[in-house]
Amino acid sequence: MRGNERKIALFLHLAAYMTVSWEADRNRLYDQLASAMGQSPVLEAMRSVPRELFVPTQLRHLAYRNTALAIGHGQTISQPAMVVRMTLALSLRGDERVLEVGAGSGYQAAILGELLPFGHVIAVERIPELVQTARRNLAACRISNVDVQCATDVLGAPDAGPYDSILVSAAAPTVPHALIAQLKPLGRLVIPVGSLGRQVLTLVRVLDNRPVIRQLTQCQFVPLVGPEAWPSGGNPPAA
Numbered sequence: 124m125r126g127n128e129r130k131i132a133l134f135l136h137l138a139a140y141m142t143v144s145w146e147a148d149r150n151r152l153y154d155q156l157a158s159a160m161g162q163s164p165v166l167e168a169m170r171s172v173p174r175e176l177f178v179p180t181q182l183r184h185l186a187y188r189n190t191a192l193a194i195g196h197g198q199t200i201s202q203p204a205m206v207v208r209m210t211l212a213l214s215l216r217g218d219e220r221v222l223e224v225g226a227g228s229g230y231q232a233a234i235l236g237e238l239l240p241f242g243h244v245i246a247v248e249r250i251p252e253l254v255q256t257a258r259r260n261l262a263a264c265r266i267s268n269v270d271v272q273c274a275t276d277v278l279g280a281p282d283a284g285p286y287d288s289i290l291v292s293a294a295a296p297t298v299p300h301a302l303i304a305q306l307k308p309l310g311r312l313v314i315p316v317g318s319l320g321r322q323v324l325t326l327v328r329v330l331d332n333r334p335v336i337r338q339l340t341q342c343q344f345v346p347l348v349g350p351e352a353w354p355s356g357g358n359p360p361a362a
């Protein structure tokens with residue numbers, strides 16, 4: 124073999140090895156999540172979306188650890204178990220209109236898109252570079268029912284609403300009224316609520332025009348920035 128051919132053979136070998144080891148890591152993670160949290164369409168959707176495509180190249184070997192990972196700009200892709208919890212809390216049927224606030228890498232929006240064959244996802248993101256990243260990642264996965272929009276001064280995306288469900292991937296000090304106002308009657312809002320370092324994942328349902336609040340589990344998310352949330356510039360611990 125000549126030098127170049129040897130390099131190509133080595134590269135193909137390495138690529139095959141990495142695919143195989145991802146496969147094993149992926150099965151291990153989803154089997155663990157299924158035994159801890161039960162089998163569900165959410166987990167099936169997660170199995171079909173390659174998480175490694177949503178994390179930076181240098182962290183791809185960690186894509187199937189059950190942890191949040193840095194995606195640049197001080198932000199993180201959420202822990203897989205948290206993606207399961209948040210998505211399950213929406214009780215999706217498959218035909219809803221859903222808003223995600225905090226698109227980041229686009230991974231959570233991709234899972235929502237997979238679960239909504241007859242529905243639509245609007246995902247807003249305040250960091251323009253991440254808007255591009257999320258769009259690129261979703262296109263690479265051929266997910267076409269998710270629109271990623273750049274966030275404006277108004278929290279959420281009221282012009283494209285109202286929504287059956289809203290999932291907020293960043294933490295707020297209180298439940299923002301602006302988001303409740305973007306829900307349809309009987310809609311669901313899932314959002315981490317608490318201090319900068321520690322929050323409770325909270326489910327809000329609007330029943331008889333009144334918000335009904337249920338606390339689901341402890342969590343730790345990056346801050347939601349803007350009106351009814353945190354000022355930009357703070358750098359609290361990421362999750």
Ligand code: SAH
Pocket residue numbers: 194198199200201224225226227228229230231232247248249250253274278279292293345346347348349
């Ligand atoms: N769901 C993402 C995780 C993103 S981390 C994923 O699957 O990768 C939270 C994201 O919320 C960050 O990218 C941050 O920039 C964004 N964010 C914070 N405040 C926001 C706001 N007011 N509107 C839109 N996005 C916001």
